[in-house]
Every structure is written in C-alpha cells, then in structure tokens.
Amino acid sequence: MSYKNQQTLGVGAFLFVVFILIPWLIHVSGRWDFYYTLTSVALLSIASGGVWLTFYIGRINIGQGAFALAGGYVSAILVVKYGVSFWLTIPLAGLFCAVAAVLIGLPILRLRGVYFAMITLVLTEVARLTALALPITNGARGISSIPLPGELSIFGLTIIPDFSTIENVKLAFYYVAAVLMVASFAALYRIVNSRIGHLCRSLQQNEELASSIGVNTAYLRVIAYAISSFMGGISGAIFVAISRSIYPASFPVKDSIDFMLNCFLGGLGYVFGPMLGTLVIYFGWDVLFTTGKYQLLIYSSVLILLMLFLPNGILSLRLPGRKGVRK
C-alpha cells in the first residue's frame, strides 16, 4: 500500500472512531459521563495544539491559559451584554486572542528558552488579575447564567439548531468540540507541511542561521504565536458555553502548565501528539477518581514512569517505517 493510501485510511479510521464509534460505544455502554470528559479532551487538545505550534518554532509556551481565559470572556461578554450569537463569538474570540498575541508577542517573542517560558507563565497570572480588576468582566463575581447557544442558520437554512431545543445537549457539545478539533488539527497538519512549516522548523533548529538565509524570523514567530493563541481562544469560548459561566480562575496557571505537559507527553515531534497527550493526562485523572486519596500519587507515578521510558512522548512508540513529522 502506498504511503498516501495508508494516510487516507488512517484519517478515515480516525474520523470513524471520533464521530461514529465513540458515540455508539457510549450509547451501548450507557457511560454518558464520558461525553463531557471527551468533549473536554477535544477542547483542551485544541488549546494544546496551539501550544505545540509554539514549541514547533522553538518556544516553550506556558501561557495558553491566558488566551483560553480571554477567549472565554470575549464570548461571554458578547453573548450576555451584546446579544451576539454564540456561534459568531467563537471566531471573534479567536481573533481577539490572535490580535492580543501579536501585540504581546512582538516584544516577548524575542526571548528564548526558559525566559520565554517564564514570561508566558506570568502572563497567565496577569490575565487572571486583569479579569479580577476590569469592570467589563464583572470582576470577582464572574459572569454566570450565560444562555445556551442559539440557532445557527445561513439564508434561513438551519445548520445548527437552538441548543435549548436539543434533547441531548451533551452529544451536541461533543460533536461541536470534535468537529473543531478535527478542523484545528487538519489546519495544524497543513501548516506544518507547508512552506511556512518548513521555515518554522528551521527556526526551531537555528534562528540565526534561518535569519541569515533570508527567513523573516520575527514575522514567522508572531504568525505562529497568533495562530496558537487563536486556538486557545476558541477552546476557551466553547468551555464557557458548556459551564455557562466564567470566572477569573476558570483557566488557572495549572491549565497553562497542563497544556504544555500534554504536548510533551504526546511527543513534540508529532502533530497529533498534543491530542494523545491530552487524552492520557485528562482521561487518566478522570479514570483514577475511584482510587480516592491515592489518586494524585498514582497519577504522578504514571507520569514519571511514562517519562522514564518514553522521554520523547508516547507517539515515539510507533511502528518502525512509518515516520511522522519529525523535528
């Protein structure tokens, strides 16, 4: 079988699992709680995918929580205060974050290594304190009782029905999250395998060299960071629709760190690494809830063991011969 066919088959199998097999399995087993868990995984993996892209240009990003929070607030404020349709607020939240990322990124993307990592970590805390201080975010009281997403129609044709009329909201949110996840990772894959992707890879290896052969490094970095933050923003916006509330601590520093860990765990060399990493980290914690007070102990031990045996991420455990997008 040629590589191309193999690839198409893989994508087909993945889509089948996400859109048909998982809902069917949940239906048969009656584990309705997995819908929310998997919806979360999908949304968090979108944000992690963004972080992965900044890794791809050689920057350790521990600030994605800030953009998820910003995206969430943009969506919440637009829906509650200005009556904008929720569906429209998703791209708007993303765009707001992208613009913010350009403004913040221009000065800070000059930093490298741990310096960039730390400044983004501080950024998460800055986002939380800003949300606490601003009047438009309603400060400490947060924004709650946000209505469910309404109808999305183009030229009178209903594309997505009003969520308050849907019987199974969990399934609906799962589909929304899954579609966005597939779209995001398709876009990510496309970017990585495009000319820009190759240039980004050159940044990761040696910035000076890339710059000396005429790559506009500053421009590339800002673009990558903006795309990354866009993904953080949309994931935050949808979370708000599910919890129907947002508070300054909705995306704390811990989330920012988790987003980064997801990328490491999945494997920095693979586009689909963050997706797998999120699944293991988030799902792992959920599954272990029955272990009570030993939950954190088991969870952290598994993380350490994984790292000991698979320091390059879970996806480094692959059949020989099929090479992913390696660094």
Place this chain on the structure above:
Amino acid sequence: MFKRRNFIKSVAIVAMTTTSMLAAGLSGALAANEILKIGFVGVTSGPAAAWGISNARSMQARAAWINETGGVKIGDVTYDVEIVTFDDQKDPKRAIAGFEKMAQEGIHYVVGPNVDDGAAAVRPVAEQNNIIYFPYAFPKALYTAPASNAVLGMVANYQSGPAIYKYLMESKGVKKVAFVAANESDPLSQREGGVAAAKALGLDVVSDNVTYQVDTTDFTPVLTPVMRTKPDLLVLSGVAPANAPQLIRAARELGYQGLISTETAQDASVLQEGAGELANGFISVGGASTPEIATDAMKEFVDRYTKMFGEYNDESNTKVYALEYILETMKANPASKDDVAEFKKTIDTLSVPNIYMKGDAKLQYVGSTSFGQKRQLAVPMVVNEYKDGKFETLFIAQVD
C-alpha cells in the same frame, strides 16, 4: 536494544492499565444492606485541600458511624451509606466532570463544590441530570429562582457579617473598620458583601482595597498600609485557614491593638501553632462542636472523626450537617430518594430535631429572607472568640 525498549514500553502500559482496573474493582466492596450513594465533589488536593478534605472526612466519618450502627432506614429499606468523592482540584472544568461522574453513578445528592466558580459551573449539569447539590459558595444567584437545585450548606458571610459587626459595635464600641482579602473571587466577593454590611450599619470603612496573593509568605508589607488607617476592627474577608494565623501575627507585630474577625470557619490548633497567644481575641464563625451547644452525639462524632483520621479539624463543624439533612429529608419522604422533585417538596416542610445541638433546635431548610425560597440549611451560627488554643462562644444566632 530496540526490542528490549519496546518490551519495557509495553510492560509500562500494561502495568498502567491493570493498576487502574484493579483500583476500579476494589472500590466495589461488599455490604449486607443495600447501598445508598451520596456524592462529594470538591477540592481535596492543592493549596485549598483543607476545605474539601475536612468536608469529605466529616461525611465519611458520619457514614461509617451510621453503617456501624445498622444503617439508615428510608421507607421500608435499610441502607448503608457510601460516600463517593471526586477531587475537582478547585478547577470548575473538573467540577463539571465530577458531577457527570456522580450522575453516572446514579447519585442525585452531592455535597460541594467548595468555591464560587465551581458552584456556578456545575449548575447546568446538575439541572440536566437532576442533581441537588450543597455548595459552600455564597453567590445569591445560585439559590434564588429560577435556580432551584442548589442548597447553601452553611451560613453566608452576608448573613453572619452584619450580626458580628453589630455585636462588636454595641459591646466593644467599634467605629472604624478595615477589610483585607486575597485577590481571588470568593474572598473579594465576601469583602464586597462585608463592606456593604458595615456601611449599612453606619460603620466608618477606613480601608477596603488592600489585597494579597494567597501564596504570600510575609504579610507585614500587606498590612503596613492598612495599619496606618488605624481601624478598631480588622476584617479578614474569606480568609483561608492557612493565611489567618500569619495575618493575625503580622498585624499584632505591627503593633495593632484592635479587634480582628472573619466570617469563615477556622481551626483552633492551626491558630495555636501559627500565631500562639497573638491569636487571642480573634473572632470567627464556628459550628456545632462548641461546648455550650454540643450534644453527646456531637462529641461522639468528633471522637469518631479523630479516631478515623488521626486529628479533628474544627472546620468540619459547619460541614457535618449536609449529609444529615439529605438523609433526614429522605427519611421524611422516601420517594425523594431518587426523585429530586419530591425532595424539593419536602424541603419546604422538613422539621426534625437537631441531634448535634442542645435545646430544641430543628433541622429545617431556611433562606427565605436572603433567596426568596428555602435553599439553605439551618445550621447554628456560632460566633467564637479564640482563647489559648480553644474557641469560646461569644453568641449564637439563627438564619431565617
């Protein structure tokens, strides 16, 4: 080499799966009676772990006690109580996952979450899955119509605050009051409520905008500007038990002579260790284990808790009630065991004796004044003063 590495990898993965499966299997222990599951979703790890842990443990201690004495009889069936706990890590997203897990377990009554954002986030999932929950969070929107699935598990600061300030005005001549709070949602909201209450009473609020990070290791710089305003009363809004002794100590060491109070529950041994005699006179809101009102049942509860977990936590005082209310409501109306609509009906009428409190106190739902509907547990509002390692009761009040 390649083979060996792959082997190790597969072993790691297999080990991982078996561990989780084993763990899942172990939790379904055998029991003679039928099992009644009650949920707990709250924070039992990280910086705020003390809140959730004291909460979960008081439920577990009470459940073990009930089971040891034959279980609880609801209608014609006797049940053993099992507490299912979920650690939400103080993350609202996790709290939602926790409630989904509870729904999956067929649980309709859940205690928690412990903070405002968690309590707000779980509202949609609680309503979808017919779960009545008992948060320890104060936003009024959770308890006023159209919301109807949340029942406040304790006395809110906007209820206890005015009572405390009034008492201090009348008996200690307090005129000027200052507020400090951590820069997080819950404490800041509580500060806002406290300031409003103080102003309504005609107190002079001399400082109400100093905040601190919860991870502060030295509070002297935080309190230095507050002390310059020379208040008679320093209110630590929504203070975490870990921060309280340090704040008290810093204020006293800066030469502050006035009163210090808070509207949250504290632990006497934590104050003793952290501030020693400097904490004398510190006013906080306690619960049912105060000697003046504690019955033998309460003393036995404290004993059992101490035996089970090694050390009692005074914060558990206010948290012993939620499980008691759930079970009493079910006993009063057996249909409410699985039907939250029946439960809500019984909320309006329940009135049974309170076994933890001396006198003729009743377990009944309250909150009409604050929320327009009965969505609060009537727990005694005991205002304590710390003195040499113990709490002494200043006064006791009730919420209506």
Place this chain on the structure above:
Amino acid sequence: MEQVLANGAYLGAQYALIALGLTLIFALMNVLNFAHGQMYVIGGFVTYTVYAQIGLPFVVGLAASAVTLAIVGALIEKFLFRPVIKKSVREESTMLLAAGIAFFLDAIILLVFGEKQRGVPKIINGVFNYNDFTMVMPYDKILVGFLAIASIIIFILYMQYSKTGRAMRALAQDKVAAQLMGVDVDKYSMIGFALGAMLAGVVGGLLVTVTGINLGMGGPTSIKAFMMVMIGGAGVISGAIAGGFILGMMEAVGLSVLAAYGDITYLAIFVSLMVFLAIRPQGLMGKPWG
C-alpha cells in the same frame, strides 16, 4: 518608609535563598525544577516534625531538613533526571518529568503530613521596635533574615573556593570543556542537584518558624522562584540573589505605594516584570538566551 525597606529586606533575604537552589540546578543541568517549591515544603514539614512534634532543638530540625532534602535531591537526579536527559531528543522534555515529580511530592506531602497549616513555637519572642513604631520587626524574623544571609554567604564561599564548587562552576560555564578537563559530569550534577534541593530544605526549615507551612505552598513558591531567577538572569548565582532582593523590594514598595489603588498592586508588579524582561531579555546579569 523605614518599615517598607525593612519589609523588603527581610522578604528579599528569604527569596534570594529560595532562588539560589533553583538557579544552581538550572545552571548545571539546564533543568527548570518545577518541584523546587515542593522540596521547600518538605523541608518545612521535616523541621516541624523534629522541632515541634518530637521536641528536639530547632538546629537539629534544620539539619534534618537539609540532610533529608539533600538525599531526596541526589536520588531524584540519579534515578530520574539523569536517564531522561540522556534519552530525550529535546532537553525541554525534563519539564514534564519535573512537573510529574512536583505532583508526586505533593501527593506524598498530603499523605504523610496532612492537609492542615502547620507552625512551630517561636524561636525567639519579642519585637524590635525602632522609634515608636516607625519601624517594627520581630526578633525571630531578624534572626531568620540573618541566617538566610549567612547561608547565602557560606554558599558563595563554598562555590568560590572549594574543589567541588569550582568543578560545578566549570560545569555551568561550559559542560564540554569541563568534561575535557576531567570533571566528572555525572558526579557533580548529582552533588549540584543535592545541594540545590538542600538549599530549598534549609529555607523551608527557616521559614516554618515565621510563616508556617502547608501543602499548598509548593507550586506558588516554585513560580515565585522562577520570577526571581528571571529577573537576575537564569543560571547566574549573583543574579538569583539580586533577583530575590529586587522582587522582595518590589513587593514591599509596591504594596505600600500602590495601596491606594488596591486590587491592581500585583497586576502592576507582574506587568512591570514582563516589561522589564521584554526590554532586557537576559535579565540583569544572565547569559543572553540562557
């Protein structure tokens, strides 16, 4: 103003000592030790157990903290960081390991020491009162501040003049060159990690006498230590000390000057930190692109 400066100096001394251990580990191994704060917490709890619970003298508790953490640090380096660093393609992968260790230590702390805030009896009573409350400072804080500064001086002298210290400095400057000159990288990485962890333990033991300790202080302490290291410049010892004192002063002065604006104090501190780093990316005295 005297009060504000005294507050800042005390904060600075304790911060600098926390940052020292972190920066040492970073300089030697390029590892950002997310578990540094947890090591500090363990140090606090060990001193608490020995001094407050068993009732031995405070110095014994402090020594116990130092020894415990040195052993823990050495083991973590030998069995966890060393193999992972050797096998991983990108050295940032150690961040996941460090975070895993942080969670693991958090779990251990919760299971062993419980969820409550702990404190120990005061080591000295009384308050130093200068000019009728223009400046007050409790004696125990003064003592802890001096002990912290003494530890810093001992550490610097050790790094400067001992054979081990010189070897570690050589390693930090240029790993390959040091190796060629016959420095045993594995051995000194382990000693360095143990030393860094020991410093965290000593701070924990010192501060438990003033601020007490609880299981939640680990993560935030790590993050604060990162900030100080960034201000001074990653991997530079003098930088960590400067960073500690600067952050301490910034907090003390900021809280006093910005008190009128209330809630935004910390926002202002963090934003100015970001602006500073954006202007001077390598910190005060760091190597560019550490």
